[in-house]
Amino acid sequence: xxxxxxxxxxxxxxxILLIVIRxxxxxxxxxxxxxxxxxxxxxxxLFSQLKTLAYSQFSNYSLSVVPMFILMGNIxxxxxxxxxxxxxxxxxxxxxxxxxxxxxxxxxxxxxxxxGSSLATASTMGQVALPELRRYRYSGALxxxxxxxxxxxxxxxxxSVVLVVYAVIVEANIVSMFAAxxxxxxxxxxxxxxxxxxxxxxxxxxxxxxxxxxxxxxxAATLGVxxxxxxxxxxxxxxxxxxxxxxxxxxxxxxxxxxxxIFRRSVSMRSLGEALLATARTTGMIYLIVLGAxxxxxxxxxxxxxxxxxxWMANSxxxxxxxxxxxxxxxIFLGCLMDSLSMILLAIPFFWPVLxxxxxxxxxxxxxxxxxxxxxxxxxxxxILSLIVVELGLITPPVGMNVFVISAMARDTPMRETFIxxxxxxxxxxxxxxxxxxxxxxxxxxPHYLSG
Amino acid sequence: AxxxxxxxxxxxxxxxxxxxxxxxxxxxxxxxxxGGRVKIEIYPAMSLGGRPPELIQQVRDGVVDLVWTVNGxxxxxxxxxxxxxxxxxxxxxxxxxxxxMYDLFESDLKQEYKGLEVMWLHVHAGQAIMTVxxxxxxxxxxxxxxxxxxxxxxxxxxxxxxxxxxxxxxPAVPQALSKKVVDATLLPWEIIPPLKLQNxxxxxxxxxxxxxxxxxxxxxxxxxxxxDSLPDDIKKAFRDAxxxxxxxxxxxxxxxxxxxxxxxxxxxxxxxxxxxxxxxEAFMEAVQPVVQRWIEEVSAKGIDGAALVExxxxxxxxxxxxN
Amino acid sequence: xxxSPAGSRTAERHRAFRRFVTIWALLxxxxxxxxxxxxxxxxxxxxxxTANETGWLGGALPHWMASPILGDFELTEMGVCIAVFxxxxxxxxxxxNVTADIFTAHASPQWVARFSxxxxxxxxxxxxxxxWRMYFGMLDQREYGYTTAILLLKHWYAYLPILASLALTVLxxxxxxxxxxxxx
Ligand code: NA
Ligand code: NA
Numbered sequence: 001x002x003x004x005x006x007x008x009x010x011x012x013x014x015x016i017l018l019i020v021i022r023x024x025x026x027x028x029x030x031x032x033x034x035x036x037x038x039x040x041x042x043x044x045x046l047f048s049q050l051k052t053l054a055y056s057q058f059s060n061y062s063l064s065v066v067p068m069f070i071l072m073g074n075i076x077x078x079x080x081x082x083x084x085x086x087x088x089x090x091x092x093x094x095x096x097x098x099x100x101x102x103x104x105x106x107x108x109x110x111x112x113x114x115x116g117s118s119l120a121t122a123s124t125m126g127q128v129a130l131p132e133l134r135r136y137r138y139s140g141a142l143x144x145x146x147x148x149x150x151x152x153x154x155x156x157x158x159x160s161v162v163l164v165v166y167a168v169i170v171e172a173n174i175v176s177m178f179a180a181x182x183x184x185x186x187x188x189x190x191x192x193x194x195x196x197x198x199x200x201x202x203x204x205x206x207x208x209x210x211x212x213x214x215x216x217x218x219x220a221a222t223l224g225v226x227x228x229x230x231x232x233x234x235x236x237x238x239x240x241x242x243x244x245x246x247x248x249x250x251x252x253x254x255x256x257x258x259x260x261x262i263f264r265r266s267v268s269m270r271s272l273g274e275a276l277l278a279t280a281r282t283t284g285m286i287y288l289i290v291l292g293a294x295x296x297x298x299x300x301x302x303x304x305x306x307x308x309x310x311x312w313m314a315n316s317x318x319x320x321x322x323x324x325x326x327x328x329x330x331x332i333f334l335g336c337l338m339d340s341l342s343m344i345l346l347a348i349p350f351f352w353p354v355l356x357x358x359x360x361x362x363x364x365x366x367x368x369x370x371x372x373x374x375x376x377x378x379x380x381x382x383x384i385l386s387l388i389v390v391e392l393g394l395i396t397p398p399v400g401m402n403v404f405v406i407s408a409m410a411r412d413t414p415m416r417e418t419f420i421x422x423x424x425x426x427x428x429x430x431x432x433x434x435x436x437x438x439x440x441x442x443x444x445x446x447p448h449y450l451s452g
Numbered sequence: 453a454x455x456x457x458x459x460x461x462x463x464x465x466x467x468x469x470x471x472x473x474x475x476x477x478x479x480x481x482x483x484x485x486x487g488g489r490v491k492i493e494i495y496p497a498m499s500l501g502g503r504p505p506e507l508i509q510q511v512r513d514g515v516v517d518l519v520w521t522v523n524g525x526x527x528x529x530x531x532x533x534x535x536x537x538x539x540x541x542x543x544x545x546x547x548x549x550x551x552x553m554y555d556l557f558e559s560d561l562k563q564e565y566k567g568l569e570v571m572w573l574h575v576h577a578g579q580a581i582m583t584v585x586x587x588x589x590x591x592x593x594x595x596x597x598x599x600x601x602x603x604x605x606x607x608x609x610x611x612x613x614x615x616x617x618x619x620x621x622x623p624a625v626p627q628a629l630s631k632k633v634v635d636a637t638l639l640p641w642e643i644i645p646p647l648k649l650q651n652x653x654x655x656x657x658x659x660x661x662x663x664x665x666x667x668x669x670x671x672x673x674x675x676x677x678x679x680d681s682l683p684d685d686i687k688k689a690f691r692d693a694x695x696x697x698x699x700x701x702x703x704x705x706x707x708x709x710x711x712x713x714x715x716x717x718x719x720x721x722x723x724x725x726x727x728x729x730x731x732x733e734a735f736m737e738a739v740q741p742v743v744q745r746w747i748e749e750v751s752a753k754g755i756d757g758a759a760l761v762e763x764x765x766x767x768x769x770x771x772x773x774x775n
Numbered sequence: 776x777x778x779s780p781a782g783s784r785t786a787e788r789h790r791a792f793r794r795f796v797t798i799w800a801l802l803x804x805x806x807x808x809x810x811x812x813x814x815x816x817x818x819x820x821x822x823x824x825t826a827n828e829t830g831w832l833g834g835a836l837p838h839w840m841a842s843p844i845l846g847d848f849e850l851t852e853m854g855v856c857i858a859v860f861x862x863x864x865x866x867x868x869x870x871x872n873v874t875a876d877i878f879t880a881h882a883s884p885q886w887v888a889r890f891s892x893x894x895x896x897x898x899x900x901x902x903x904x905x906x907w908r909m910y911f912g913m914l915d916q917r918e919y920g921y922t923t924a925i926l927l928l929k930h931w932y933a934y935l936p937i938l939a940s941l942a943l944t945v946l947x948x949x950x951x952x953x954x955x956x957x958x959x
Contacts, residue, residue, distance in 0.1 A: 022879050022890040024872035027897045034901070048513035049501060050905060051912030055930075055937065056503040059856035061621060061848060067807055067855060171497075175627050242631025244818055245624055247851060251814030276804030277797065281871035284862035288872060298501035306499075339873050362467045398878070451630065451651070509915060527924050566919070596828030598821065598843070604924050607845075616824050619848040619925055633821075 004308035008300060008350075011036055015296075015346075016337065025342045026285065029292025036299030049298070057291050061247065062168045067283045068250025069116030069159045072235075072257050074275035074282075076114050077124045079261040084224035085110040086128050091213045091221035098200035098207035100136050101146040102193045104129040108150030109189045110225065112157035113232040114257065116164075117282065118340070118394055122151025122402045126409050139206035140413030142199060145421020148402040149192060152391045155340070157185040158236055159250070161286070162340050162390065166383045169348045172376075174246045175239055176447040180380045181387065183442050184432070188388075191428040199424055231256045240450055286341060293345035306353050314357040320370040321437075323358055324382070327351045328389050328433070335393020339401060343390045355382060377444055381436075384443045388433055395422040454491040456686055458674075460518040461511075463504040466496040469642070469709050474702060475520060475672075478571075478693055485689035492518070512567040514675045523669040524603045530669070531750050532561050533573065535757075535764045537605055538746055539666035539739040542578055544659070545772050546710075547703030549667070550574045552767035554699045560763065569679035571672040571694045574702045577710035578664025579606060579638035581657040582649060584629055586636075587723075588657050589731050591738035597635040600625060603668055606638055608742045626652055638665060641713030642706065650720035657725045659732035665739060789950060796864045796943060803861025803940075810854040817844040846926040853928065857936050864943035867898055867951060888958035895955050899948035906941035909934060 011032050018028035037046045057063075076082070089103035089110070096102060108125045115121050126147045133143035155162050158178035167174045200207035213221065235253040238244050244252070261267025267275075300306060313323055331351075334343050356362060359370045359378050366374045373381070394402040397419050407415045436442055460479065464470050471494060479492035498504065500516055507521040508529065523530045524537070533553070536542055542549055553561065553573045562570070579602050581588055588594055595614035601607045610617040618634050622643075628634045629652035644650060658664060672694075679687070718724055727735070747757035821843035826832040844850075866872060874894070879887055913934035915921075921930045 019874075020878045021893070022874045022887065023894050023897065024874050026872050027894060027901065030901055031897055045515050047904075047908055048515045049510070050908035051513070051915060052506050052509055053502055054860075054905060054909065055856060055912065055934070056506050058859045059852040060503060061852050064810075064851050064855040067858070068811070071807060071811070171623065173623060173627060242627050242633060244633065245620065245628070248814040248818050248847075251811040252818060254808075254811045255815045273801060273804075276801055276807070277865070279807070280800040280804060280862035280865050281869060283859055284866035285871050285873060287859045288863070288866070294501055297499070301495065301499040301501075342873070362465055451627070505921075509919075524924065526919075526921055527927065528920050528922050598824065601925065607925055616821075616828075616842055617845060617925075618821070618843055619846065 004304035005312065007036075007040075007303035008305035008309065011296070011299065011303075011305075019337060025338060026288035026292040029289065029296045029342075029346070033292060033295030033297070033299045037295065037302060040299065040302045053294065054291055057294055058287055060168065062174070063164070063287075063290065065159075065164055065174070065246040065250045066116070066161050066286060067279060068247060068254055069161055069164075070120075070282050070286075071275065071279045072159075072250060072253040073115030073117055073120040073124075073154075074278045075254065075257045075261060075267060075272070076111070077120060077278075078267050078271040078275050079257060079264060080266045081114070081228060081257070081260070082107065082111050082124045082128045084221075085228060086125070086132070088221040088225040090132070090210065091218045094210035095212040097204065097209050098142075098196045100129075100133055100210045101138060101142060101196045101200075101207055104133065104146055105150045105153070105189060105192045105196065108147075108153045109157055109185070110228055112154040112185075113236065114159075114228060114253065115154050116159045116161040118151050118155040118391065119401055119405055120278075120282075121154025122147060122405050123409075125150060126406050130406070130409055134410075136208055136210050138208070139203070139421075140410065141417045141421035142196070142203075142206045143421075144403075144406045144410045144413050144418040145423075145425060146192075146196065148395050148400070148406045148418060148422050149425035151402040151405070152394055153185065153188060153192075155391055156181065156188050156388065158182060159239075159246075159253075160387070162344055162387055163383065164246070165286075165290070165341060166344050166348060166387065169345070170352050170379050170383070172379045172383060175242065176380055176451065177383055178236065178246075179240055179447040179450050180384050180443045182446055184384055184388070184436055187432055187435070187442070188429070191432055192425060195424050195428045227260050231260070242450075289342050289345060293342075293349075296346070297349050300350070306350055309350055310353040310357040313354045320358045323354065324371075324385075325437075327354070328385060331386055331389045332392055332396070335390055336396055336398060338393065340390040340393055343393065344386065348386065351386075352379075352382070373440065373444075377440070380447055381440050381443050385433060385436060388429060388436070392426065392429055395419075395426060454489065456486070456490045456682070458490065458492045458517040458678075459500065460492055460494045460520070461498070461500050461507060461516040462494070462496060462520040463498050463507070464496060466494075468496070468646075469705075470520065471496055473705050473709070478672075478698070481693040482689050485692050486686055490686060490689060508568075508673075511673055511675050514678060516675075517678050518571070518672065518674050520670065520672045523671060527604045530561075530564050530671075531753060531755060532564050532760060533669050533671075534605065534746070534750075535760045536575060536768075537603060537666050537669055538743050538761070539579075539605075539609055539664075540736045540743060541761060541764050541768070542575060542664070542667040543768075544578065544662040544664060545703075545768065545775070546575055546577055546667075546706050547700050548768050548771035548775060550699045550703045551696065551771040552764060553669075554696050555767050555771070556763060560760065565671075565673065567676050568671075568673040569676050571674060571690065572699050572702060573669060573671050574699065574706065575667040575669055576706050577640040577642060577662070578667040579609075580641060580664055581636060581638060581655075582629075582653045583636040583655045583657065584632055584634075584652060585654050587655050587725065588636075589725075589727060590734055594636070598633070600628065600634045600637040602638040603666070605742060605746060606666060608745055609638070609665055609739050612739050612741050622647070625649075629653065640664070640667075640710055641717070642709040644713040645716050650717040650722050653717070653722060655723050655725055656714060656717050657727065659727045659735060660729045661732075663727075663732050663736075665735065666742075792946065792950065793868060796868050796947060799940070799943060800862050800865035803858040806854050806861070807858045810851050810858070813844060813847055813850050813854070817847040820844055846923070846928075849923040849926055849928060853923070853930075853933050857933055860937040860940040863902075863940055864947040867902075867944050867947040870951065872898075885959060888955050892952065892955035892959050895948055895952040899945060899952055902941055902944045902948055906938060906945060909941065910938060913938065 086107040089106035093099045163177045239249045505525040507519040511519040597615040599610045601617045607617040750757040916931035
């Protein structure tokens with residue numbers, strides 16, 4: 001067991017070193033995993049496995065929903081749907097103190113409902129809302145902080161690429177995961193809006209009131225959100241209602257957003273091409289990380305690492321909740337280094353067996369389980385908790401992808417100020433995690449209700 | 453000392469009945485037979501990488517030493533063994549079918565296991581009909597239903613019954629049933645507890661005397677080169693643990709798992725329907741085209757399908773009578 | 776240096792290659808769109824099937840029209856797989872694979888280029904190995920006759936465009952390697 005733990009730590013150490021010297025995370029995983037397998041079991045095994053491994057990983061049906069949601073988000077970006085969402089939200093709450101920032105959060109949530117990725121949400125809504133926020137003389141910190149944090153909603157509100165990948169790793173039902181994410185996602189929106197409210201109470205000059213809109217503007221803007229409601233209703237409603245599986249649902253989403261774009265004359269062949277190329281970049285990157293993570297998993301399995309870690313943690317005598325909190329904090333720290341998807345792929349294969357072991361196995365009845373819930377429920381609950389903490393990595397220094405994206409747009413605001421601007425949102429997220437930890441029912445109610 | 457270490461790779465979880473009740477006892481027996489010189493490490497849940505259809509290639513390439521896998525994951529690779537999956541060839545007797553495969557193995561099946569040393573073959577209890585909310589007593593009752601495809605030939609069964617075959621992975625089945633994306637599924641009872649199908653299914657239907665509509669074949673195989681490299685006494689340790697008795701015993705293990713499955717559904721207050729003899733024969737009649745279609749298809753590959761069907765039926769009958 | 780005729784010829788070749796890789800990725804994107812249509816069609820077909828067999832359509836439609844697309848599942852798996860491989864050269868050429876830049880933010884451009892060169896080398900080596908191994912993977916698939924479960928599509932056909940994608944990725948890694956070497 002000691003050998004196995006040594007192998008695990010050595011592998012992790014080299015992986016981090018490679019990441020620090022700017023090796024793309026996918027290739028860092030491929031290098032460590034591949035060389036690790038070759039050392040443990042001989043290069044012949046590695047070479048044989050590479051004959052089919054990439055083909056089978058890339059043709060995994062459960063993952064096929066990922067390019068669907070990414071394409072849907074990228075076409076949505078081209079349609080001008082983000083502008084409609086923001087205009088409506090601004091007509092509703094823009095007249096409040098800090099209202100335009102609140103509207104940006106609401107619009108991010110709306111866009112998140114048709115987009116599976118955080119970065120796409122941050123950049124799309126940034127393009128729309130940042131000029132408006134600056135026009136109303138919002139402080140640089142609040143304006144950029146709001147948008148960087150708001151981008152996170154792209155993945156906290158289903159559909160969500162990270163949740164799909166989590167479900168694939170732990171073999172959870174994707175539908176249950178999406179259902180579980182809904183109420184925590186709505187809580188996030190409310191908390192972010194409250195955060196802005198408190199922020200502008202403390203610092204009124206940071207978020208002035210916007211202008212009130214006329215009745216006609218209000219009505220027109222509100223009608224503008226209808227397409228989003230319809231698409232979200234059909235896609236996510238269809239998934240929740242069980243009318244279709246996630247991949248066909250994603251396909252229908254792509255189809256509808258595309259139709260909407262053609263109808264609005266905002267999606268030409270050219271912009272469709274741009275959406276496809278953006279999808280190519282993101283999808284290629286994600287699948288390469290999936291392949292790297294698979295190689296890393298094989299290396300660790302051959303070294304006996306996951307079992308050793310699970311045994312070690314289970315025999316540590318720590319209370320189940322303590323272990324859970326330790327794992328979540330570890331994810332927050334990893335989030336300083338890596339993007340959310342790599343983190344899920346790297347950490348969950350090790351963390352999940354630990355939790356199952358502590359809980360008492362796959363089939364333990366709830367009354368005898370370490371966490372007081374079945375392992376199926378634990379899978380869902382832990383998935384949502386880890387989703388939130390890995391997404392925090394997007395707004396924490398030093399590597400905070402959302403902050404980078406927004407900074408690149410807001411040249412006049414130093415990045416340091418953006419990091420300061422997201423701090424209150426970070427605090428709100430920690431409060432949210434604590435609440436979800438204390439009350440698992442918030443997460444578990446909807447999936448239970450839907451599965452009868 | 454453990455001189456010979458084998459990695460056994462499979463797709464189900466570490467606590468699955470297949471690992472607990474079949475793979476682990478067998479591995480222990482081999483280890484005992486060898487006087488502790490053999491060690492079989494079981495890697496569940498595809499933990500050595502890849503996805504289930506790759507298991508066969510992995511063991512052929514020596515990426516792992518042993519696999520337990522479903523033959524149907526690689527359609528077309530084991531056409532002769534597939535005869536035992538056909539409805540009306542396999543009727544109800546797991547043990548007799550396993551023993552029939554044992555008896556015909558050298559003469560009729562072995563040739564298609566290229567690069568593999570088969571430890572044993574087996575079937576599960578066979579496809580029963582599980583419907584969300586419709587009581588079924590005749591093939592006509594199933595026309596117009598959307599039914600999940602269990603195997604390649606299972607898709608033909610569904611078509612023969614006038615229903616629409618829908619493909620989806622096993623984990624998606626409960627949700628699809630609960631919202632009637634499919635109206636029914638063809639699966640053995642043993643799958644009820646892990647998928648909690650008693651929550652979605654009202655009617656659990658099987659034929660007279662546990663008759664089912666076809667089944668699925670499985671294999672446990674070793675890499676051929678690895679096998680050939682083993683000294684005779686180690687080979688004997690494996691052979692002794694996987695003899696004719698064991699093939700039969702595996703039948704008992706799967707029968708017990710199947711009985712447990714239906715008891716879970718019954719306890720949940722679901723209706724377990726056993727068709728009358730006449731009703732059962734009506735189903736067997738309706739699926740005859742499937743057997744015909746299979747014979748035609750394998751004949752194109754140069755296999756005498758009709759003769760194989762007869763041989764398989766005779767071997768199963770002989771073993772059923774002997775039990 | 777791009778003023779020299781040799782340099783401008785190289786630059787032109789790079790531009791042409793870049794255009795080709797972009798078109799290749801777009802072809803993969805078109806395949807992805809086809810997968811979208813198959814899935815959409817299958818959903819509509821399944822709804823029509825129910826309506827036709829049991830509901831208000833009452834058998835008005837021919838069977839081939841009102842039925843879920845058989846094997847949509849397999850077409851999705853294979854289509855997405857081929858599409859994703861076709862994205863890899865474009866990802867390499869546009870350097871889309873995520874890195875953590877923060878630790879090297881204050882390093883000299885020369886050092887950054889050296890690290891980048893190392894990454895390009897790893898990409899080059901891995902993609903070359905993968906292409907080599909998957910070529911043998913294709914031969915296995917053909918020899919043993921692996922097919923999909925329902926439509927019996929031969930897997931080795933899918934390996935052909937995939938191997939082309941891998942070859943392009945190797946070339947793309949050579950291009951990024953050359954760019955890095957110039958700056959290092
Ligand atoms: Na989303
Ligand atoms: Na971070």
